[in-house]
Amino acid sequence: VARHSGSSRAAVGVLEVDGEVRIFVEDEGRGFDPKAVGLGHQGLVGMRERVELVGGRLLLESAPGEGTRVQVRLPLEVAA
Incomplete structure (x- = not known):
């Protein structure tokens, strides 16, 4: 988070909701326009x-100046 967002703080959470495990990471850093992310950003592509x-x-x-929130939703049977 510090390297990409410029923020020194991030929130991380794991929840079980509606038969899913939801994992999130969010920051209040510089953010970016997700639609402008090109092929040079393989980290996001690889995660997806x-x-x-x-x-x-x-x-x-995410949006410029608004921070970023990444959420992963996994079916509960996969996460077990």
Whole structure:
């Protein structure tokens, strides 16, 4: 988080909701426009691919100056 967002703090959580395990990381850093992320940013692409391989979803919310929130949702049977 510190390297990419410029923020020295982040919140991390794990919840069980509606038969899913939800893992999130969020910061109040510099943020970015997710639509402008190109092929040079393989970290996000790789995270999404790994999550989808086990039947999950990766959700990303960010905007310039607004920080970033990454959420992974995994079916409970995969996480067990």
